[in-house]
Amino acid sequence: MSEEITALQHFDDASLDTAFAALAEEARLETASLTDPEAFRLHWLGRKQGRLKLISEAWLKSAPPEAKKALGIRFNQLKQQIEAALESPATATKSAVQGIDITLPGTLRTPGIPHPLLKTMHEIVSVFHHLGYSTNLGPQVESDFFNFEALNFPPNHPARDTQDTLVIANQHSRPSRDRLLMRTHTSPVQIRTMIAQAPPIRIVIPGKVHRNDAADATHSPIFHQIEGLCVDTNITFSDLKGTLDHAMKALFGSDVKTRFFPSFFPFTEPSADVQISCIFCGGKGCRKCKHSGWIELLGCGMVDPAVFAAVTAERRKINPSDDAYNPEKITGFAFGMGVERIAMMLHGVSDIGHFYSGDMRFLEQFA
Numbered sequence: 001m002s003e004e005i006t007a008l009q010h011f012d013d014a015s016l017d018t019a020f021a022a023l024a025e026e027a028r029l030e031t032a033s034l035t036d037p038e039a040f041r042l043h044w045l046g047r048k049q050g051r052l053k054l055i056s057e058a059w060l061k062s063a064p065p066e067a068k069k070a071l072g073i074r075f076n077q078l079k080q081q082i083e084a085a086l087e088s089p090a091t092a093t094k095s096a097v098q099g100i101d102i103t104l105p106g107t108l109r110t111p112g113i114p115h116p117l118l119k120t121m122h123e124i125v126s127v128f129h130h131l132g133y134s135t136n137l138g139p140q141v142e143s144d145f146f147n148f149e150a151l152n153f154p155p156n157h158p159a160r161d162t163q164d165t166l167v168i169a170n171q172h173s174r175p176s177r178d179r180l181l182m183r184t185h186t187s188p189v190q191i192r193t194m195i196a197q198a199p200p201i202r203i204v205i206p207g208k209v210h211r212n213d214a215a216d217a218t219h220s221p222i223f224h225q226i227e228g229l230c231v232d233t234n235i236t237f238s239d240l241k242g243t244l245d246h247a248m249k250a251l252f253g254s255d256v257k258t259r260f261f262p263s264f265f266p267f268t269e270p271s272a273d274v275q276i277s278c279i280f281c282g283g284k285g286c287r288k289c290k291h292s293g294w295i296e297l298l299g300c301g302m303v304d305p306a307v308f309a310a311v312t313a314e315r316r317k318i319n320p321s322d323d324a325y326n327p328e329k330i331t332g333f334a335f336g337m338g339v340e341r342i343a344m345m346l347h348g349v350s351d352i353g354h355f356y357s358g359d360m361r362f363l364e365q366f367a
């Protein structure tokens with residue numbers, strides 16, 4: 001868009017005046033009918049092809065030394081005239097009017113909402129807060145000791161196979177208890193809590209856990225659990241049953257019934273799986289509960305004395321006479337549940353992958 005600049009033949013004041021007057025008039029006419037200030041700016045002040053740049057190359061450089069000053073003064077006047085035109089309020093208004101079409105709808109910012117998983121986690125934790133529990137958190141990169149050994153999974157014991165573990169690379173030079181892995185459950189935070197704090201303990205531990213599971217409609221290699229731990233004098237299996245029965249009714253409705261089945265976890269003895277009456281058919285039997293009327297929801301049990309022994313050994317490294325977790329004096333119960341599974345049941349979600357997809361059409365349903 002830049003036109004050729006014709007070379008100047010004469011550099012006397014009169015010739016310079018004529019040449020610059022023509023340019024000033026050209027700029028003035030353009031300013032008067034200005035519709036696109038940015039194009040005008042580029043046309044005159046563009047760093048590579050702007051008219052002023054071409055003029056300075058064609059004229060200033062070829063001017064005889066005695067004419068350079070006179071030429072420079074006129075050149076600067078022209079430049080100031082163009083800059084002033086660009087800065088004038090009339091030009092500014094044109095830029096603004098051109099940049100914004102006030103008849104277009106504005107940009108809508110939808111308010112944020114808690115993610116359905118966080119919301120569910122919050123709901124579960126809050127049921128226990130009302131029972132006087134507090135919350136604790138722990139690391140997702142965990143040591144073998146906390147994730148397994150202190151929870152009574154001895155090294156190489158087949159019970160470890162139930163939790164397909166993602167391990168951190170290059171750990172073989174370390175003693176086995178210090179080797180790092182992605183925690184497979186939130187239970188290690190039970191150990192961390194008891195080492196740090198004497199009974200009574202009532203805590204819930206929400207958090208992310210990791211397993212080397214292939215993703216499908218009900219599995220994801222990263223998911224969430226909520227762990228619970230209660231340790232005090234005279235804690236019995238009845239306390240465990242009463243607490244979890246209350247929690248399930250608070251979450252799923254007061255009509256829900258619970259039942260406890262014998263199970264196995266290395267860190268609880270006895271252990272149980274908790275089932276709730278099917279919330280879809282009320283216990284009559286349907287496809288969701290595989291026509292049994294019951295749905296299995298969480299694991300629990302009384303804290304195994306071997307766990308208290310591991311905790312005591314750690315506490316005695318700091319205080320050799322520590323006896324806070326003497327199983328003759330205290331007992332406790334623990335439980336663990338999957339957040340995704342509960343969120344899927346509460347909201348009728350059929351594929352776990354929806355939670356991680358970031359699909360607004362899914363998420364908006366929880367607004």
Ligand code: DAH
Pocket residue numbers: 184185186187227228265268298299300301333334335336337
């Ligand atoms: N940590 C177990 C798991 O991930 C769940 C669990 C079961 C936690 C029983 C507990 C418990 O605290 O007592 O499969």
